[in-house]
Amino acid sequence: MISTKLIKSILREQWAVEEHEVCGPFISRIRSLEDVMIVPVVDRHGVPIGLIEKGAALNLAANPLHYSVFEKRSVRMLMQDEFASFESNISIDEVSSALLARGGNLSRGGFLITEDGKYAGIGLNTDMLNYLVEANEEKAHALAEINSEIMDSVNYASRIQKSLLPNDDFMRQDLRSLGILWEPRDIVGGDVYWRSPAHNNCFTLILIDCTGHGVPGSLMSMLVVTSLSRVYAENPAIRPGEALARAGDLVRRSLNQDREDAASNDGFDAGACMVDLSAQKVVFAGARTNCFVVPKTTESVIRLVGDRMALGYPGTAPHEALEEVDVSLADCHLFAMGSDGIFDQPGGTNRRAFGPKRWIEALEAHRHESAERLVHRLHEVITAWRGQEVRRDDLSALAFSL
Numbered sequence: 001m002i003s004t005k006l007i008k009s010i011l012r013e014q015w016a017v018e019e020h021e022v023c024g025p026f027i028s029r030i031r032s033l034e035d036v037m038i039v040p041v042v043d044r045h046g047v048p049i050g051l052i053e054k055g056a057a058l059n060l061a062a063n064p065l066h067y068s069v070f071e072k073r074s075v076r077m078l079m080q081d082e083f084a085s086f087e088s089n090i091s092i093d094e095v096s097s098a099l100l101a102r103g104g105n106l107s108r109g110g111f112l113i114t115e116d117g118k119y120a121g122i123g124l125n126t127d128m129l130n131y132l133v134e135a136n137e138e139k140a141h142a143l144a145e146i147n148s149e150i151m152d153s154v155n156y157a158s159r160i161q162k163s164l165l166p167n168d169d170f171m172r173q174d175l176r177s178l179g180i181l182w183e184p185r186d187i188v189g190g191d192v193y194w195r196s197p198a199h200n201n202c203f204t205l206i207l208i209d210c211t212g213h214g215v216p217g218s219l220m221s222m223l224v225v226t227s228l229s230r231v232y233a234e235n236p237a238i239r240p241g242e243a244l245a246r247a248g249d250l251v252r253r254s255l256n257q258d259r260e261d262a263a264s265n266d267g268f269d270a271g272a273c274m275v276d277l278s279a280q281k282v283v284f285a286g287a288r289t290n291c292f293v294v295p296k297t298t299e300s301v302i303r304l305v306g307d308r309m310a311l312g313y314p315g316t317a318p319h320e321a322l323e324e325v326d327v328s329l330a331d332c333h334l335f336a337m338g339s340d341g342i343f344d345q346p347g348g349t350n351r352r353a354f355g356p357k358r359w360i361e362a363l364e365a366h367r368h369e370s371a372e373r374l375v376h377r378l379h380e381v382i383t384a385w386r387g388q389e390v391r392r393d394d395l396s397a398l399a400f401s402l
Contacts, residue, residue: 004135007095008088010128011113011121016040017075019049024071026078027061030054038110038122041079046118050079053109084111088120092128092135099125106132154215158188161218164225166195174203174277174402177334179375181397189394190217190268191339194228196243199236204243204274207289207398209339211266217394220251224268224312227251240272241285245319248287248311257314267312271337275402280329282402285322286337287311292360293327294334294367301363302327303356334371334401336363338378341393347385354385371399 017026019041030036041050057078061067070077084102086095096106110124165182171193172178180193190210196203206228210220227250231243238246248267252258255266271289273282284291286306293302307322327335338359345354358381366377375397382395 004091004093005131006089007086007092007113007123007128008120010092010123010131011088012124012127014038014040014122016042016046016048016119017052019043019074019076021075022072023061023075023077026075027057027067027071030057037124040112040119040122041075042119048083048085048112048114048119050076051083051110051112052078053080056080085114086111086123088113088115092131095123096128096132154187157215157218158184161188161192161221164222165192171195171205173198174275175371175400177371177401179336179371179373179397179399181338181375181379181395183379183395184213184218185341185391185394186214188215188218189213190221191341191394191396192221192225193396193398194225196228196232197236201278202237202274202276204232204240204272205398205400206240206244206270206272207337207339207396208268208270209289209341209394209396210268213394220266220268223251223254224270227254239285239321239324240274240283241322241324244270244272244285244287244311245321248319251312252315252319255312257312258316260316262314265314267310269310269340271306273335273337273400277402282327282329282332282335283324284327284335285324287322289337289339290356291325292336292356292363293332294336294363295331296333297331301360301367303360329402333367334374334399336371336374336378336397336399338397339394341391341395342378342382342397345382345386345389345392345395347387347389351389354382358385371401375399 017039030039036054038054039052040048041052042048084099106125106129108125110122112119113121113123190212192208194206208221208224210217210224224247227247230250231238231246255264256262257264269288271286271291273284273291275282284304288308288310289306291304293304304325311319343353343355346352347354362378362381366374369377378397
């Protein structure tokens with residue numbers, strides 16, 4: 001922790017001239033003192049009433065006519081119209097801010113330092129500037145260390161989050177092709193994908209988009225994945241619409257959002273595709289997530305629209321099972337889902353959202369590709385669309401074929 005020093009830490013002891021002294025002897029004195037930059041002027045009680053800058057006084061004395069005018073007059077003739085004075089117990093940062101606000105130049109000049117209103121010493125602007133430069137270097141070093149610690153923590157959190165994702169071999173079981181885009185905006189994020197264990201020749205692939213991104217989003221994603229694991233452990237044969245609703249209830253309860261006085265407001269969107277190899281069909285259910293189906297024929301891409309409600313957010317009534325859609329594998333080449341980070345990302349010449357229309361156009365353009373290759377193409381299209389725009393959210397997509 002870097003603390004700002006008080007202004008008395010750079011106080012220089014400096015003699016002062018009393019206001020009744022005359023200019024002639026004073027000028028002679030300061031000419032011989034190389035280390036004197038400014039001279040305070042005090043009244044008979046030691047209270048500062050002004051400040052004389054040596055350079056300005058000597059310039060004035062260099063003109064014979066001017067010198068003859070003020071030689072025998074009070075040093076008040078040489079005082080600046082305005083001067084800065086600060087009590088010794090305020091911080092250097094406060095003094096520098098006050099001087100800059102008054103239009104001061106920290107590369108020259110100085111100010112008076114007082115204790116209980118009486119003159120104590122001077123402060124040179126150059127001393128203060130040197131301290132501020134050193135302090136900022138120290139702060140920058142401290143901030144760099146803090147940033148390094150934070151990044152170490154975030155990177156460690158990323159390793160934990162990645163470890164919770166299904167491994168590639170498990171994800172690809174029983175699939176002809178699988179494509180996954182998982183690109184957190186901030187190293188860790190709220191988007192994840194998941195697969196249930198196989199049961200009676202059925203398994204479910206799920207794409208999840210949690211509230212937020214970064215570390216908060218990653219914590220939510222871990223909670224959702226844990227909830228899904230519990231749901232399928234309790235009932236391996238559960239259908240996707242019921243499984244998502246049940247996971248929503250568990251997340252809501254874990255966050256204490258099932259009470260009237262809920263303090264948080266977090267949840268998730270998800271799309272779930274249950275693959276039934278025996279019945280040769282896919283059963284889709286979505287919470288604010290759609291599934292796009294590429295037919296084996298030349299027919300247009302089909303958009304399976306999920307329910308409009310999100311899951312896990314505050315509420316006292318249990319979630320109802322989501323509506324499901326059955327699609328025959330005999331008619332389908334490929335299934336694809338994407339998160340809001342794709343569809344809501346602005347780009348193009350008019351900075352519009354990418355939207356589902358451009359997603360469908362990209363699917364149509366690369367419909368004969370494998371799922372893995374298709375997701376790669378989609379990523380290229382999305383990146384080109386974003387251009388120089390800032391990434392708004394995590395990006396995730398999941399595509400598969402059987």
